[in-house]
Amino acid sequence: xxxxxxxxxxxxxxxxxxxxxxxxxxxxxxxxxxxxxxxxxxxxxxxxxxxxxxxxxxxxxxxxxxxxxxxxxxxxxxxxxxxxxxxxxxxxxxxxxxxxxxxxxxxxxxxxxxxxxxxxxxxxxxxxxxxxxxxxxxxxxxxxxxxxxxxxx
Amino acid sequence: xxxxxxxxxxxxxxxxxxxxxxxxxxxxxxxxxxxxxxxxxxxxxxxxxxxxxxxxxxxxxxxxxxxxxxxxxxxxxxxxxxxxxxxxxxxxxxxxxxxxxxxxxxxxxxxxxxxxxxxxxxxxxxxxxxxxxxxxxxxxxxxxxxxxxxxxxxxxxxxxxxxxxxxxxxxxxxxxxxxxxxxxxxxxxxxxxxxxxxxxxxxxxxxxxxxxxxxxxxxxxxxxxxxxxxxxxxxxxxxxxxxxxxxxxxxxxxxxxxxxxxxxxxxxxxxxxxxxxxxxxxxxxxxxxxxxxxxxxxxxxxxxxxxxxxxxxxxxxxxxxxxxxxxxxxxxxxxxxxxxxxxxxxxxxxxxxxxxxxxxxxxxxxxxxxxxxxxxxxxxxxxxxxxxxxxxxxxxxxxxxxxxxxxxxxxxxxxxxxxxxxxxxxxxxxxxxxxxxxxxxxxxxxxxxxxxxxxxxxxxxxxxxxxxxxxxxxxxxxxxxxxxxxxxxxxxxxxxxxxxxxxxxxxxxxxxxxxxxxxxxxxxxxxxxxxxxxxxxxxxxxxxxxxxxxxxxxxx
Numbered sequence: 001x002x003x004x005x006x007x008x009x010x011x012x013x014x015x016x017x018x019x020x021x022x023x024x025x026x027x028x029x030x031x032x033x034x035x036x037x038x039x040x041x042x043x044x045x046x047x048x049x050x051x052x053x054x055x056x057x058x059x060x061x062x063x064x065x066x067x068x069x070x071x072x073x074x075x076x077x078x079x080x081x082x083x084x085x086x087x088x089x090x091x092x093x094x095x096x097x098x099x100x101x102x103x104x105x106x107x108x109x110x111x112x113x114x115x116x117x118x119x120x121x122x123x124x125x126x127x128x129x130x131x132x133x134x135x136x137x138x139x140x141x142x143x144x145x146x147x148x149x150x151x152x153x
Numbered sequence: 154x155x156x157x158x159x160x161x162x163x164x165x166x167x168x169x170x171x172x173x174x175x176x177x178x179x180x181x182x183x184x185x186x187x188x189x190x191x192x193x194x195x196x197x198x199x200x201x202x203x204x205x206x207x208x209x210x211x212x213x214x215x216x217x218x219x220x221x222x223x224x225x226x227x228x229x230x231x232x233x234x235x236x237x238x239x240x241x242x243x244x245x246x247x248x249x250x251x252x253x254x255x256x257x258x259x260x261x262x263x264x265x266x267x268x269x270x271x272x273x274x275x276x277x278x279x280x281x282x283x284x285x286x287x288x289x290x291x292x293x294x295x296x297x298x299x300x301x302x303x304x305x306x307x308x309x310x311x312x313x314x315x316x317x318x319x320x321x322x323x324x325x326x327x328x329x330x331x332x333x334x335x336x337x338x339x340x341x342x343x344x345x346x347x348x349x350x351x352x353x354x355x356x357x358x359x360x361x362x363x364x365x366x367x368x369x370x371x372x373x374x375x376x377x378x379x380x381x382x383x384x385x386x387x388x389x390x391x392x393x394x395x396x397x398x399x400x401x402x403x404x405x406x407x408x409x410x411x412x413x414x415x416x417x418x419x420x421x422x423x424x425x426x427x428x429x430x431x432x433x434x435x436x437x438x439x440x441x442x443x444x445x446x447x448x449x450x451x452x453x454x455x456x457x458x459x460x461x462x463x464x465x466x467x468x469x470x471x472x473x474x475x476x477x478x479x480x481x482x483x484x485x486x487x488x489x490x491x492x493x494x495x496x497x498x499x500x501x502x503x504x505x506x507x508x509x510x511x512x513x514x515x516x517x518x519x520x521x522x523x524x525x526x527x528x529x530x531x532x533x534x535x536x537x538x539x540x541x542x543x544x545x546x547x548x549x550x551x552x553x554x555x556x557x558x559x560x561x562x563x564x565x566x567x568x569x570x571x572x573x574x575x576x577x578x579x580x581x582x583x584x585x586x587x588x589x590x591x592x593x594x595x596x597x598x599x600x601x602x603x604x605x606x607x608x609x610x611x612x613x614x615x616x617x618x619x620x621x622x623x624x625x626x627x628x629x630x631x632x633x634x635x636x637x638x639x640x641x642x643x644x645x646x647x648x649x650x651x652x653x654x655x656x657x658x659x660x661x662x663x664x665x666x667x668x669x670x671x672x673x674x675x676x677x678x679x680x681x682x683x684x685x686x687x688x689x690x691x692x693x694x695x696x697x698x699x700x701x702x703x704x705x706x707x708x709x
Contacts, residue, residue, distance in 0.1 A: 074696050082654050088689075089647035089667075090696050117646045118491070119667035121674035124647075 001066055005128030008108040009059035015104070017051035068126045070137060072144055075115050077124050087124045093117045094145040099138050101131075113137055169232035170241070174297045176271045181222035183267060189218050191381050231293055238278060238308070240291055250291050252278055258466055258491070260305040262459040264298065269457060274301035278308065309447060309461055347444045352507055352518045354438035354452075359428060361509040364477040367434075368426030372419070435508035440518065448488070448522065450505060462504070466490045468644030468670035469625065470506065470519045472552070474635040484515040488522070489640060489671035504671075516552050523551070523625075523639070551625035551639045556618025562659040563679040564614045569655075571610035575603065609633075619677045619688065626666060626692050628677045638675045644668050648689045648697075652682070664688060 024047060028040045067078040076088045098114045105111060111134035112127040129137065186193070197211040229242040238257070240250045259279035268274060278291040296304065406414065436454030443449060448467075450460045469489040478484065486507035507518050582596040612632040620627040626645065629637040649665040656662060656679065664677040664685040677688065690697045 084652040084657065086650040087647065088649075088697065090693065093646035117667065118669035119646055119673045121649075121665070121667045 001063060001068070001128045002110060002130035002133065003063070004108050004110060004130060006059040006063050008105060008110050008128060009062055010055050011108070012104055013055045013058060014051070017047070017055065021047055021051070066128070070141065075124055075126075075141065077126055089115060089117050089124055091141060091144045094141060097138050097141045097145070099134050111135075113141075115141065169234060170230040171232060172230055173226060173293060174273055174295060174300070175226070176273055176297070177226050177295055178223055179271065180267050180273065180295065181225050182219040183222075185218045185222035186215060189214070191378070193218070194382065233304070233307075238291060240293065252291050254308065257308050258463060260308050260461050262301050262305055263456065264295070265456045268295055269455070272298050274298045274457075276301050276304055305459070305461065309445070309463065348449075349442045349444075350439065351442055351448075351521045352438070352440040352510075352514070354435055354508070355510075358435075358508065358510050359432060361478060361481065361483040361511075362428030362431030363424035364475075364481055364483060365427050365431055365509050366423065366475070366477060367430045368423035368428075371426040371430060372423060431508070438508055440506060442521075448506070452505075452508070460505075462488055462490055466670070467522070468668060469638060469640035470522060470552075471639070471671065472512075472515055472519060472637045474512070474637075476633050476635075478509055479635060482512050483509050484512040485509050486515040486519055486522075489638065489644075489668075491670040519552050519639070520550060549623050551620070551622050551627045552637075554620050554622045554627065556620050556627065556629055557684075559614070559617045559619075559661075559678075559680050562661055562681070563617055564611075566655070566659060566661065566679050567610040567614040567617075568607070571606045571613075575599075575606045579603075617678060619680060621688055621691050626675075626677075626688070628666075628675055630676070630678055638671075640666060640668060640670075640675055642692045644670055645692055648693070649674075650682075650685055650689070666692070 021044065024040070024044055028037075028044070031040070061081060065079065065081050065084070067076075069076045070091075072091065074088055074090050075094075076086070078084070078086050094115055095118050096116045098116070099111050100114065101111045109131050111129055111131050112125060113129060113134050115124040115126075117123070126134075126137070193211055193214050196214055197208065224244060225242075228244045229240070231238070231240045233239075233254075235254070237254055238252045242248055242250075257278055261277040261279065262274045263277065264274040273295040274297070275295040276293040278293075293301075293304075295301070403411065403414070433454050433456075435452050437457070438452040439450070441449045441451075442464075446464045448462045448464060450458075450462070452458055467488055467490045471487050471489055473485045473487065474483070475485075485505070488504045488506050490504060506522060507515050579596070579599050582591075582599055585591055586593055586596050609632055613630075616629055616631055616635045618627075618629045621642075624642050626640045626642055627637065628640075629635065645666045645668055647667040649667065651663045651665065652661070659679075660682060661679045662682045662685045664680060665674050666677075666689075667674045677685065680688070686697065
């Protein structure tokens, strides 16, 4: 993964938390039911603390546990901290290689690559790659996959 | 224009639109009326009770339905060109379905009772897509039986048709641009004839009928129909004499007797319905292998179904033993094949290779089916090419080889998981009882079920097992339905190793082999991590080698 991915994950997580915080603030301002101010403040502080912890720790951790590797013969990914998952697919069985960039990913000049095989159960996702690496990976996999004949089922 | 035997099937590309059999003008209306029967009946009853014009309304409804059914014949046309099969249908919402012919993987021919009386058959063309929308299926409902049979042969047996002039395939205009690696079943050592019978329904198998529990569905359907009839027709059950009598006799009994009676009645009913269902669904069952490289399954006493599975799409077989069936040493056999989603196919019987039958028979038929699946369609060649040699020996055949158990850690995990579900329920019920809401007996029942849970966990462990032999990956799991999947190693198109937090602590992993066939992925559950990696490495040689370093000491 690109190190920029850490910032991207942090930004994405922060974005989600900000929405929650904004909702709480709106509730505080628009509150007419008479919930005491202390309850509101406690809620806000608790959310902020959890958010800060999540935004700082999660990306680092994720960066540490996520790995990918592509050889001429196979694609391999490792992901997950509670439920660890290793996925491997031979290049000869690759059906499609997709590359995708969301708006936030564009901002960080990142991309993710999804490799699908003929099995509905086996797509391999590599997220948080920098753009050049992603392009190179796609080109490489496509070239290698084309080299094999058959319908790869 | 479109009667049976109306010219060659591959007509000219532009003008080849053909209609279904005109006899469907009789069938469609009946089908529609039957489908709308509860509503029509309700209309009749409601109309009669309110204004006395019920029969008029009802007649109008029937008329409309009949008209609607007949419209379907006029709006549906199909054509078969050398490249593709097309179906046009719909009046307001026109729809054209196109299937390239080299994507045709299965052709099912079904004829219901009405179809059979009129000599018709419905043709359903299956492609490799994992479609869940039934709407997008290419269905021809219906052609004359001759034409359906001819269509099936033509769609499936194109290229070998020239090599086997003995078959009734219309030789000639079929394109022979098939992938050359695909078909190699001509080396059939069994018989030079076009068709070899692998299995046939025996009358003795009916004894497995009551244990299939398919009758439960029937009970549900009948119950649903009665309740719908009652609610839509405003029928007061109390006014029906026999029902009232039975109810009076029934309510006079004690509670225990009541429960026993209901259970007994249900058991008898389900047993009879299951047996009946078994006979109707699987009567005349035949499994044959055609020299062109296909397996044909024909079955059904009233509704006849014929399914074709291309052997080159076959990636393995699955032997299922539901608990009841296992108790009487029975098993089902189904195919693991690409182009048929096993969940759907299994329900509709699409991939069935053998109905509930003696286990030994299922194993024997599975051996026959696997004995000469042709080579790989692409990708790396199999580890050890499956040939008849190792398959016949009980110690190397993937169907009978003793499986490697998953060890004490897996056993512990079965128990913790089983009680991890059971204990909270017990606790919650106890808490509720302490709080004073429900009576004690739910808790007592739950507590009494503890040994059952333990037995279940133990049996689930006993079922767990895996093996890798003669180029097949074998995995078995489950207790309520024990499944043994035999999957060709070259059908595996990827591996996933999953380790949850608790599995990591126990040193276990779940190895998933992804495949394009059947359920798309098959798991070897709670196996030792090193063993999982060894299995994956041996199943697809060379694939894992560059990646085994991060796992450190795991390999060998």
